[in-house]
Amino acid sequence: MIRLRxxxxxxxxxxxxxxxxxxxxxxxxxxAYSVARDSxxxxxxxxxxxxxxxxxxxxREAFExxxxxxxxQQLDIGSDGFAVLxxxxxxxxxxxxxxxxxxxxxxxxTAGNSGQQLFELEGEKYIGIGIHIEASNSGYFEAFSLSGxxxxxxxxxxxLLIGSALAALLAVFxxxxxxxxxxxxxxRVATTAGDIAGGSLDARLEPTDDPELSRLVxxxxxxxxxxxxRIEREERFASEVSHELRSPITAxxxxxxxxxxxxxxxxxxxQQALDLLIAQxxxxxxxxxxxxxxxxxxxxxxxxxxxxxxIGNLASRIIARSSTPSTRLxxxxxxxxxxxxxxxxFERILSNLVENAHxxxxxxxEVSISTQRIGDIVVTVDDAGRGVDEHDRVxxxxxxxxxxAARAREGTGLGLALVAEHAAAxxxxxxxxxxxxxxxxxxxVLPKAExxxxxxxxxxxxx
Numbered sequence: 302m303i304r305l306r307x308x309x310x311x312x313x314x315x316x317x318x319x320x321x322x323x324x325x326x327x328x329x330x331x332x333a334y335s336v337a338r339d340s341x342x343x344x345x346x347x348x349x350x351x352x353x354x355x356x357x358x359x360x361r362e363a364f365e366x367x368x369x370x371x372x373x374q375q376l377d378i379g380s381d382g383f384a385v386l387x388x389x390x391x392x393x394x395x396x397x398x399x400x401x402x403x404x405x406x407x408x409x410x411t412a413g414n415s416g417q418q419l420f421e422l423e424g425e426k427y428i429g430i431g432i433h434i435e436a437s438n439s440g441y442f443e444a445f446s447l448s449g450x451x452x453x454x455x456x457x458x459x460x461l462l463i464g465s466a467l468a469a470l471l472a473v474f475x476x477x478x479x480x481x482x483x484x485x486x487x488x489r490v491a492t493t494a495g496d497i498a499g500g501s502l503d504a505r506l507e508p509t510d511d512p513e514l515s516r517l518v519x520x521x522x523x524x525x526x527x528x529x530x531r532i533e534r535e536e537r538f539a540s541e542v543s544h545e546l547r548s549p550i551t552a553x554x555x556x557x558x559x560x561x562x563x564x565x566x567x568x569x570x571x572q573q574a575l576d577l578l579i580a581q582x583x584x585x586x587x588x589x590x591x592x593x594x595x596x597x598x599x600x601x602x603x604x605x606x607x608x609x610x611x612i613g614n615l616a617s618r619i620i621a622r623s624s625t626p627s628t629r630l631x632x633x634x635x636x637x638x639x640x641x642x643x644x645x646x647f648e649r650i651l652s653n654l655v656e657n658a659h660x661x662x663x664x665x666x667e668v669s670i671s672t673q674r675i676g677d678i679v680v681t682v683d684d685a686g687r688g689v690d691e692h693d694r695v696x697x698x699x700x701x702x703x704x705x706a707a708r709a710r711e712g713t714g715l716g717l718a719l720v721a722e723h724a725a726a727x728x729x730x731x732x733x734x735x736x737x738x739x740x741x742x743x744x745x746v747l748p749k750a751e752x753x754x755x756x757x758x759x760x761x762x763x764x
Contacts, residue, residue, distance in 0.1 A: 314480035315473045322472025326465025330458070337457055341450050346417065346428055349445040353430035357441045360386065364437040381446035382427070388439035402442050406431045410440040419447075426451065486514050490521060500725075502529040546589050553582050588715065610647065612638040612670055612678060619651045620668060624659040633671030640678055640749045646723040647747070650731075653716040654682040654743050662686025662740055672749060677729070680745045683736040694733050720745065 308316075356376050363372035369386070378384050385399050399407060401422055409416040410431040418429045426447040433440055489506060496504035505525060506518045557579045564572055613632045620628050632638065651668070658665035662684035669681045689697055696702050698721040701714035717731075720743075724731045729747035736742040 311477055311480040311484060315477035318476025318479075319469050319473035323465060323469035326468040330461040330465050333461055334454070334458055338454055341453060342428075342447070345445065345447065345450050349428045349430055349443070350417065352445070353432060353441070353443040356384070356443060357432040357434055360439075360441055361434050361436050364434070364439075369437075378443065379445075381448060383444050385442040386439060387442070388437055399440075399442065402429050402431065402444070406442070407440070410442070486517065490517070493521070493525075497525055497528070502532060546585075550582065550586050550589060554586060557582050606643055606645070607641055608644060609639055610642050610644050612640050612642075612647070615644065615647065616651055616668060616670055616680075619648055620655060623652060623655045625655060625664045628655065628665045629667045631667055631669040633669060638670060638672060638678065638749075640747070642678075642727060642747060646727055650720050650723050650745055651680060651682075653720050654680075654745070657716045657720075657743070658682060658684035658686070658741075666736075666738060666740065673746075678747045678749050680747070682743045683738055684740040684743075685738075686740045688735055688739065688741045689733050697733060698731060717743075 356378075359372055359376065360369060363369045369388075373384075373386055376384060383401075385402065387399050403418050403420045406416050406418045406420075406429050410433050413433050413435065415430075415432045417431070420427055420429050422444070427444040428447060429442065429444050431440060431442050486509075493504050493506050502525075505522045509515050509518055557575070560567075560575050561579060564575060567575060613630070613634075614637075617630055620626060620630055655665050655668065664685055665682050666685050667681075667683045669683075671679050671681075673679060693702075698717050700718045702717075721731045724745050724747065727747050729745060731743065731745045734742045734744060
C-alpha cells in the first residue's frame with residue numbers, strides 16, 4: 302500500500318490562507334454584485350418611469366390637439382425599446398402588439414391604474430411601464446431594454462472575479478511568507494538539534510531579542526548543556542575506570558605468567574583453571590584497551606595523520622598478520638588504489654572486521670576493496686557465518702552488542718563499535734548486509750580524497 306506524503310506545513314498554511322482569501326473574495330463579489338445589480342436596476346426603473354410618464358403626458362396633450370399619430374411617431378423611445386398605445390379608435394399605433402407586455406401589466410392599465418414589471422421578449426430582458434391615460438381612455442405601454450445594464454453587470458462580475466483571484470493569490474503568498482517566518486526559528490532549532498545528534502555537542506542556538514522565542518532558546522541551550530555535560534561525565538568515567546583497571550590487570554597478568562611458568566607442577570584440573578584464567582585475563586586486558594581507545598576517540602584525543610596509502614598493499618599485510626592469513630583479498634580495480642587516509646585508523650578498521658569474522662562467524666571468506674564513481678573506497682568483508690538478523694543490523698555497531706547468530710561469546714564486544722568510530726572519524730560510515738555466499742557482509746565506505754578528520758559520532762548501520 303502506497304502511503305501518500307503529507308504536504309509541508311508551509312504549503313498547508315499557504316493553502317489555508319488562499320482558501321480563506323478566495324472565499325472572502327467570492328463573498329465580497331457576491332455582495333458587491335447584488336448591491337450593484339439592485340442599484341443599477343433601480344436607477345434604470347426610475348429613469349424608465351420618468352421617461353414613460355413624460356411620453357404619456359405628451360400623448361394626452363396630443364389627444365386634445367388631435368395629433369396623436371404624429372406625436373406618437375415622434376416620441377424619443379430609443380433603439381433598444383418600443384412602445385404601444387391602445388385606444389379603441391386607434392389600432393395602427395403599434396410597434397409591437399400589446400400582447401408583448403405581460404398580461405398582469407395590461408390588466409392593471411385596463412383597470413385604470415399605472416404599473417411596472419420586468420419581463421422577457423425574444424430572450425431579452427425589459428422593464429415594462431404601463432400608464433392609463435384617463436382623458437382618452439387609452440393605455441400607453443413602453444418597454445426599456447436592460448441589455449446595457451446586463452453588459453455593465455457582466456463587466457463588473459468579471460472585474461470582481463479577477464479581483465477575487467488576485468486576492469487569493471496574495472493570500473497564498475502572505476500565508477507562505479508568514480509560515481516561513483514563523484517556522485524559521487523552528488528550522489534553526491531542528492538544524493542545531495541535528496548538529497548535536499551528529500556529534501557537535503557544542504552547537505547552540507543564537508540569542509534572540511524576541512521575548513517569546515528567547516524562552517525556547519534558553520530552554521534548548523540549557524538542555525544541550527545538560528546533555529553535553531552528562532555525555533562528558535560518562536566519557537570521563539569510562540576513561541578513568543579503564544585507566545584504573547590497568548594496574549590490577551597488569552598485576553593479574555604478571556601473576557598468571559608466574560603460574561604459567563610452573564604449569565608442569567600443577568595438577569591437570571589446576572592447569573585447566575590456569576588456562577581459563579589466562580584466557581579471561583587477556584580478554585579483560587583487550588576489553589580495557591578497547592574501552593580506552595573508544596574513550597579517546599569520543600574525546601578527540603587521538604590525532605590523525607593523513608598520508609597517501611596504497612590500500613591494496615596495506616590490506617594484504619593486515620590480513621597476513623590476522624588470525625586467518627589465508628583469507629582471499631580481491632581488488633576490484635585495474636590499478637593500485639591510492640587514497641589519502643589515516644594508515645592506523647584503516648588498519649584498525651580492517652583488522653577488527655577480520656577478527657570479528659574469525660571469532661563470531663567461522664572466519665572471513667573474502668576481503669574486497671573497490672572504488673565508486675563518486676570517489677569513495679568500499680571495503681567489504683564476507684564471512685562464513687549465518688548472517689546478521691535484520692533487527693540486529695543497526696545495533697550491532699553499538700558497544701557490547703553481538704548478533705543473535707554469533708557462534709561464540711568470545712571477544713570484547715567492542716570491535717565493531719571501534720570500526721564505526723574510526724570510519725566516522727575518516728568521514729565514512731559502516732553497515733552490514735547479506736553476503737551472496739550466505740553469511741554476513743560488513744561494508745565500510747571511506748572517502749578516497751583527503752577527508753576531514755572529525756572527532757564525533759557519525760551514523761552507522763546504514764543499509
